[in-house]
Amino acid sequence: MTTHGTLGVAVIGVGTMGADHVRRINDVISGARVAAVADIDGDRAKALAETIEGCAAYADPAAAMASPEVDAVLIASPGPAHEEALLTAFEHDLPVLCEKPLTPDAASALRVLEAEQRLGRRRVQLGFMRRFDAEYLRLKKVLDEGRLGRPLLLHCRHRNASVPPYFTDAMLINDSVVHEVDCTRWLLGQEITAVTVLRPAPSSDSPEHLGDPQLVIFETDGGALVDVEIFATCGFGYQVQTEAVCERGTARIGEGHGMLTCAAGRWGGEITRDYVERFEDAYDREVQGWVDATRRGEVIGPSVWDGYAAAAVCEAGVTAQTTGRRTTVELAERPAFYT
Template sequence: MSDDLRVAVLGVGMMGSFHASTLSTAVKGATVTVINDFSAGTAAKVSAGIPGSRVVADPFEAINADDVDAVVIATPGAAHEEQVLACLERGIPVLCEKPLTTGIDTAYRIVQREAELGRQLIQLGFMRRFDTEYAELRALIADGGLGAPLMVHCTHRNPDVPPHFNSEFMIRDSVVHEVDVVRFLLDTEITAITVHKGLATSRAPEGVNDPMLVVFETSTGAVATDEIYVRTGVAYEVRTEVVGETGSALIGLDQNLVRTTTDGRWGGTLTPGFVQRFGAAYHAELQRWVNAARNGTIDGPGAWDGYAAVAVCEAGVEAVRTGQRVEVRMSPRP
């Protein structure tokens, strides 16, 4: 391995191009050497802005290139299984954006395969774990600062999303973050999920339930709620409150909100998008991943966390379809 970690980025849409730019301009100890995307034009455009990088059309050729020590996967979810397995086969660290795979069984096979290797190489892109507020809240809970956690209340709102964001996609692509947040904060597994659809906004396409209220049950008995509303027309709002036996804590209130004295109302602005809200968390995630990958391992949520998220979200999709409470089906941890 060279002095810098040489990284291939697979998939350079909005998320992948952001990662490639951050790795090449803001993260220490990393060099982006290979860019891959199903669109040759997109790959060439991104590569042109990253000195020293080159375009490789085939993702598996990119994974196995001599000038690649680690891989970031930001391709569509359906491609993740084969690409992650190829990284395991070569024995190099991989940062995979969610989902780990698009199915419970395939995700579990990846967990088993990594376990057979005897070392962790797969990190999932759950960036909220690297956000200062979430890290401090987890530490507060772990130290007993709130007593036993009883309930968690999450709010996840987007100003707008593309038309393909139907009710099921909202679970897999948006609620998945709260799935990992609840598991991360409470250090517990989610055992069942119920989805309440309610009245849809007029902005939602026909047949799409937006917003929805998702209720998680956990193995400790704590209950979590998640309001998912992705077409507010307002801003990007992500908040989390934990209610414990001896206190509560709330994170995600924008620090630029101020109280006005003229009419008694609150004023200020909200973050317009996820990059503004979690930009520092993405940078910390990538820097810590690079530092760990240089030593052949990871530093963050692993394959099991990716599998658990898939299992909960698939139960959530079933809950959307049936309108019933659905228990989460998970295999034993290897």
């Protein structure tokens, strides 16, 4: 792909996240166009494709990836479908931006990791969008510079106003805390070695089947401790906050102190409604970065190894959640391919 060509992208899965990426590629970023959309709901894919000039609709992701108009793939289908889509993309030697999770479990993620290594070069950027968020990038820079000394603790809060009725305890780890898993590994440059999950009395507003909130604790191979409050039904909005406690100071992001208003004897600001609103700019940066790197023939951002490591930590987290015991993370040796 030359730096002057327009990247033809196939978007696989056009539910909420996929449709938002279609909008992003079509209306926001530069250097790419939506050449194809694919969804198990063929009518949904067709309806979306009809709104985009030159876009073809498919019910089969493999058929979309085989199109000569497609230069790269953005996978936004449900996690259980990712392995097959990734392996198909590898068969066509297509660059991929894959929404998290890489796959739903460590064993399938390891298969994808081995398949990418057989290609002999990285093909996948994984969609952990917080790495592209301005606040997280600033925190990463502060920690890497070392002005505050060695990080000792991370305090993380992850709150949603509500979740769908099908949301389960395991999804608190696999769908929500997985972001803190990746941020911990990225911010600290350390692997997570053990997970403990503590459960307070559930909120009276939490669905009966959901033990919400929970406190998740990570231990790392660098000696840091990380606590994550996951509160999926807080009711008042969407909040993601992180504080790094270091040897010579602290750094905190996510306070949401943008515009403050003063009126009628009160002062205050706003809390975002959901992740799409809070991380809109990060998603824009992520997809633009992927397009730019792909046109240069490069791969940036989180790798398949990062996806595998996150899956392994989440498996330990779900075990800790169900047993109530501290659970060690079983992680394969990191290949030199990903260093």
